[in-house]
Amino acid sequence: MGPRGAAFSGSAPLGSGRSHRIAMLLENERYPQDTRVRHEAESLVAAGHRVTVIAPRGQEQARVETIDGVIARRYRLPVASGGLRELLIEYAVAHVQLFARGLRELFAGATVVHLHNPPDTLFPLGLVARALGRRVVFDHHDLAPELFRQKFGPSRLEAVLSAAELASLRSADAVIVTNHSARERALARGVSPARVAVVRNGPRAATLSHSVDQRPGALRDPRLLFVGELEPQDGVMAFPRILSLLRDEHGLGEARLTVIGDGSCRAPLERALAAAGLADRVRFTGWVAHRLVPGLLAEGDICVDPAICDEKNHRSTATKTAEYLGAGRPAVSYDVVETRRTAEDAAAYAPCHDERGFAALIAELAGDPERRRDLGERALARASELVWEHSETALVSSYARL
Structure with missing residues (x-):
């Protein structure tokens, strides 16, 4: 395999805004195994920000380590077998861990909380961040209500997930989506076009x-x-x-x-x-x-x-x-x-x-x-x-x- 695209051989361009201390919250994948989260975190570090990713801890992973400038802080999750009951237990444990660790990052000086879905139910931490005068980014990876239906069939829980998605979209200062279909979804749910950015998944050059x-x-x-x-x-x-x-x-x-x-x-x-x-x-x-x-x-x-x-x-x-x-x-x-x-x-x-x-x-x-x-x-x-x-x-x- 060889390089391609020499125009991208340098580091990421620095943004014109201030440098942020960012707390990324991740539930459904480990770090750095999640390609999208890894790319985003590394790019933001290259742009002059400080990034901490709070993510599940896999076997043989350190509780805390720094990887390519990104601080990874990990927590243990029960292993879900695929059933609804096990998934709810996993989510309950993850929410306790993420809320506690997210609050710790905010009180330690984080200026941005970056919430990766699924799930869409982390928005209360975003509301706390906004009450403290901080910023909130909602990173919309997947359509959670449709994903739930795929796995478990029609359920009244879909309405709860739809409401959580709406709350996540509307409570964020910026919404990041993976494609134009997701952008259309955000706009249809009342998010201002100026607050939505399409950040596609893609390989490095x-x-x-x-x-x-x-x-x-x-x-x-x-x-x-x-x-x-x-x-x-x-x-x-x-x-x-x-x-x-x-x-x-x-x-x-x-x-x-x-x-x-x-x-x-x-x-x-x-x-x-x-x-x-x-x-x-x-x-x-x-x-x-x-x-x-x-x-x-x-x-x-x-x-x-x-x-x-x-x-x-x-x-x-x-x-x-x-x-x-x-x-x-x-x-x-x-x-x-x-x-x-x-x-x-x-x-x-x-x-x-x-x-x-x-x-x-x-x-x-x-x-x-x-x-x-x-x-x-x-x-x-x-x-x-x-x-x-x-x-x-x-x-x-x-x-x-x-």
């Missing part, structure tokens, strides 16, 4: 592939790659069916899949693969250091994203989409609105919910080296437009206006 490297000819043993969480909304339980279709309908019984990531669906997915006689065709790496991801992507022929077509996914931008583009790899996805907006013509799209069509696109790419190369070249061209450094400018500018 230095991590982009220098060229499209691929195995030649038609592939009888395509190497497939998936990066990300293994949760119901990510569509990963379709992998046994897709691999079976490649074997039974396209003669690609030697196809192999590498899964980089983890989540609540891993155990049931492993069982389903074993039941289908496909366990030896899939390698699970678990979570790996982010610096290793580009190298793993370079080993693959075709990247896949089987995220289901629903309201939440249509409005969400997956980090993996930009990572696939940055690796210069052809990718297959369902025709999800924000995935298409992100990748444009640099990916192949199957009709929503059509597993047979999804598998057919993989087989088509495996047999057509020119098409693979064309998509790879389009991917690199599109990735250069989506590198983190473009988003960094929007982020730092948003802080300069606080």
